[in-house]
Amino acid sequence: MELVGAIAAGVLIGAVLGFVGAGGAMLSVPILMYFFNFNPKSATTAALAIVFLAALSGAIVKARSAQILYREALVIVGIGLISNLGFASVANKLSDAFITSGFALILIVAALSMLFNPKFKPETRMPLPLLILISLLIGSMTGIFGIGGGFLAIPVLVLFFGTPQAKAAGTSLLIIALNSLISFLGHHSLWETVRWHVPISIGISAVVVAQISSHFSTKASPKILRTSFAVLLLLIAAFTLLDTWIS
Numbered sequence: 135m136e137l138v139g140a141i142a143a144g145v146l147i148g149a150v151l152g153f154v155g156a157g158g159a160m161l162s163v164p165i166l167m168y169f170f171n172f173n174p175k176s177a178t179t180a181a182l183a184i185v186f187l188a189a190l191s192g193a194i195v196k197a198r199s200a201q202i203l204y205r206e207a208l209v210i211v212g213i214g215l216i217s218n219l220g221f222a223s224v225a226n227k228l229s230d231a232f233i234t235s236g237f238a239l240i241l242i243v244a245a246l247s248m249l250f251n252p253k254f255k256p257e258t259r260m261p262l263p264l265l266i267l268i269s270l271l272i273g274s275m276t277g278i279f280g281i282g283g284g285f286l287a288i289p290v291l292v293l294f295f296g297t298p299q300a301k302a303a304g305t306s307l308l309i310i311a312l313n314s315l316i317s318f319l320g321h322h323s324l325w326e327t328v329r330w331h332v333p334i335s336i337g338i339s340a341v342v343v344a345q346i347s348s349h350f351s352t353k354a355s356p357k358i359l360r361t362s363f364a365v366l367l368l369l370i371a372a373f374t375l376l377d378t379w380i381s
Contacts, residue, residue, distance in 0.1 A: 165336075186315050188337065191344065248285070248364040284307070
């Protein structure tokens with residue numbers, strides 16, 4: 135039954151990735167915690183493996199259509215390397231309440247970014263200090279919470295590098311894949327705490343479903359998809375905060 139549940143979870147995560155283009159870790163962590171009884175540290179470690187598989191699969195497709203800018207991706211990953219590895223190496227020492235509360239706050243920020251999606255002007259340019267700050271923030275989020283940070287990476291690519299939206303999405307997938315792999319290696323002290331058959335089954339089914347659903351994503355309303363997913367994230371965040379501080 136656990137294997138069946140993992141495959142079903144992967145179908146849900148893959149569908150979200152295929153239709154929305156983001157949010158794999160934002161669903162993976164709570165699903166692992168509340169449906170498979172993973173503790174927060176094990177859930178974030180396992181989510182990194184799921185997100186890496188899903189993001190890499192998407193990045194390969196984008197690479198074939200020349201929609202990835204490798205230099206820009208490596209700049210953002212390189213700047214965030216210190217915070218990514220640094221926080222990943224101490225993740226096992228952080229309290230469960232800190233991890234779940236911080237994760238919930240990130241869900242709220244991500245949901246708001248989807249509800250209020252700004253239109254970027256081509257002439258707008260992000261200053262270098264802000265690029266460094268956000269790159270470090272993306273690395274921190276991946277290192278602690280197992281989140282790829284695509285909702286922050288895309289604005290950085292558009293506003294600082296002037297990347298077209300289509301290529302920003304593809305480049306973001308490569309950033310997420312690399313960040314997740316780096317953080318996963320940094321979480322090596324927690325590997326033995328994970329029941330690996332669960333995240334591996336989720337990851338494989340998520341990859342398959344994401345590839346299928348992405349072909350139908352153009353037939354759905356992007357606004358409805360983003361709004362629905364934002365509401366779901368807000369509900370998960372509220373439940374996580376209540377479970378952390380009231381139960």
